[in-house]
Amino acid sequence: MRLLITPGSPMLDAAFIRENAEAVRANCANRNAPTFPVERVIAFDDERRRLVQLRSETAAKQNQLSKGFKDAKTPDAKEALRKQSTELKEEIAGIDAQLKIVEGDLLSNLIMIPNMTHPAAPVGTDATANTVVAKFGEPRRFDFKPKDHVALCEALDLADFEAGTKVAGQKFYFLKNEAALLEIALVQYAIHTAVKAGYTPIITPDLARVEVLEGIGFMPRDPNPNTRQIYTVADTDLCLIATAEITLGGMHKDQIFDESHLPKRYVGLSHCFRTEAGAAGRDTRGLYRVHQFTKIEMFAFCTPDHSDAIHEEIRGLEEQIFQGLGLAFHVIDTCAGDLGGPAYRKYDLEAWMPGRGAAGEYGEVTSTSNCTDYQSRRLGIRYKSKAFKGTRFVHTLNGTAIACTRALVAILENYQQADGSVIIPEVLRPWVGKDVISAKT
RNA sequence: GGAGAGGUGGCAGAGUGGUCGAAUGCGUCGGUCUCGAAAACCGAUAUGGGUGCAAGCCCAUCGAGGGUUCGAAUCCCUCCCUCUCCGCCA
Numbered sequence: 170m171r172l173l174i175t176p177g178s179p180m181l182d183a184a185f186i187r188e189n190a191e192a193v194r195a196n197c198a199n200r201n202a203p204t205f206p207v208e209r210v211i212a213f214d215d216e217r218r219r220l221v222q223l224r225s226e227t228a229a230k231q232n233q234l235s236k237g238f239k240d241a242k243t244p245d246a247k248e249a250l251r252k253q254s255t256e257l258k259e260e261i262a263g264i265d266a267q268l269k270i271v272e273g274d275l276l277s278n279l280i281m282i283p284n285m286t287h288p289a290a291p292v293g294t295d296a297t298a299n300t301v302v303a304k305f306g307e308p309r310r311f312d313f314k315p316k317d318h319v320a321l322c323e324a325l326d327l328a329d330f331e332a333g334t335k336v337a338g339q340k341f342y343f344l345k346n347e348a349a350l351l352e353i354a355l356v357q358y359a360i361h362t363a364v365k366a367g368y369t370p371i372i373t374p375d376l377a378r379v380e381v382l383e384g385i386g387f388m389p390r391d392p393n394p395n396t397r398q399i400y401t402v403a404d405t406d407l408c409l410i411a412t413a414e415i416t417l418g419g420m421h422k423d424q425i426f427d428e429s430h431l432p433k434r435y436v437g438l439s440h441c442f443r444t445e446a447g448a449a450g451r452d453t454r455g456l457y458r459v460h461q462f463t464k465i466e467m468f469a470f471c472t473p474d475h476s477d478a479i480h481e482e483i484r485g486l487e488e489q490i491f492q493g494l495g496l497a498f499h500v501i502d503t504c505a506g507d508l509g510g511p512a513y514r515k516y517d518l519e520a521w522m523p524g525r526g527a528a529g530e531y532g533e534v535t536s537t538s539n540c541t542d543y544q545s546r547r548l549g550i551r552y553k554s555k556a557f558k559g560t561r562f563v564h565t566l567n568g569t570a571i572a573c574t575r576a577l578v579a580i581l582e583n584y585q586q587a588d589g590s591v592i593i594p595e596v597l598r599p600w601v602g603k604d605v606i607s608a609k610t
Numbered sequence: 611g612g613a614g615a616g617g618u619g620g621c622a623g624a625g626u627g628g629u630c631g632a633a634u635g636c637g638u639c640g641g642u643c644u645c646g647a648a649a650a651c652c653g654a655u656a657u658g659g660g661u662g663c664a665a666g667c668c669c670a671u672c673g674a675g676g677g678u679u680c681g682a683a684u685c686c687c688u689c690c691c692u693c694u695c696c697g698c699c700a
Contacts, residue, residue, distance in 0.1 A: 225669040235681040254680040
């Protein structure tokens, strides 16, 4: 029978957890995750190992009997073999049934254990412990009262939220006029920046199978509709993706790379769909939090010794992209308690948004995570090298180059003029085809 | 969507009930030869797990899942995918 926990399905290796139980438990505590699954994983894994060994011994006996069958001369001898073998077969079936249960128990506890945490990541239980590790630019001071992006969109005829609601519901929108051009310009700018840095441009599907979503660390089958973030397509095993991280990561599912082909760097374009469950009532106006947006995502597969450096590289590209846009932003090093399950370390870029809050606030525009082998384990993405026998799991990293709606919010609010017009950032002008979005009369 | 064919190791491609984890070719790696290289020749070369100091041995895997059988790559069922032809379509 096929084991549920095949190579590559656990998130953290059960053997790793057993050997590092103290560290894993401490990490769970730091991350606000319950620690009891650690004990259970160890117990269930012990039981699993016992059963696997028993099964393997029993199967060896049965195989041996089968081999003797063709040498059996008399019908009686054959009958005797047949009987013994059938008994062993039933024994194996019993072991398999137990294994199935134990593996189910093991897996359901294993998925509750988050990735380990980078030693340099800030310690803390919630977002208040996140630290600012870099600052670029100063929030702009206005000598007039700046509008928020919703007001700007209205005044300049850049978006139609009412039509979005009519056609698809709350938190959908139509981009119009220069906003539509700006989105295309942002896409071009971000992709070209990443391509110049050696990233392979990719346009991915906007849908993916449940198993791929789960491999990346999403939970499309979350039974709780108040926390499920993912749209599913009725009567299929497909979901609308929440980010191209899902499709880019899934692209090499079940592959084994030769070390010489790593690292692989991709920059992907996709639409992203999020139910925003649990965020009801938050950011209900405008483009900041929407159910669908266009995003350019960077993704890398690499050997473990390169993942820290590539994480810094992706962060550097994100900084470069936002510096190029002339926006003020800072970089957050996310604390342990605020990290999602798959991330080992995560940086967020937050850009200054003058229309946010009472007098402007920083708002998240990009995010980059080093997921080490958490995703590759679940997706079965490995590499081989002359330096060791067998295969090892690659590390995966992801980072936003541009999330169009968030970038649009920051650009519109920061580049607005006293006369109601909005200047187009210089790097985008080639694609927008103009310098200014003029106030409508 | 309809009809047909097919999914086997890094690739190509044999294999229709046990001697098959799997011929052969290509590729790759190691060696011989050579001043060096090519060619030629010799050898090695799937993955995961278990066990052992090790050589090795054992279990599982031939698209996925289930079934028949003492025994399945091989027979049966379901699903997925690919190819060819037809239809439809941006």
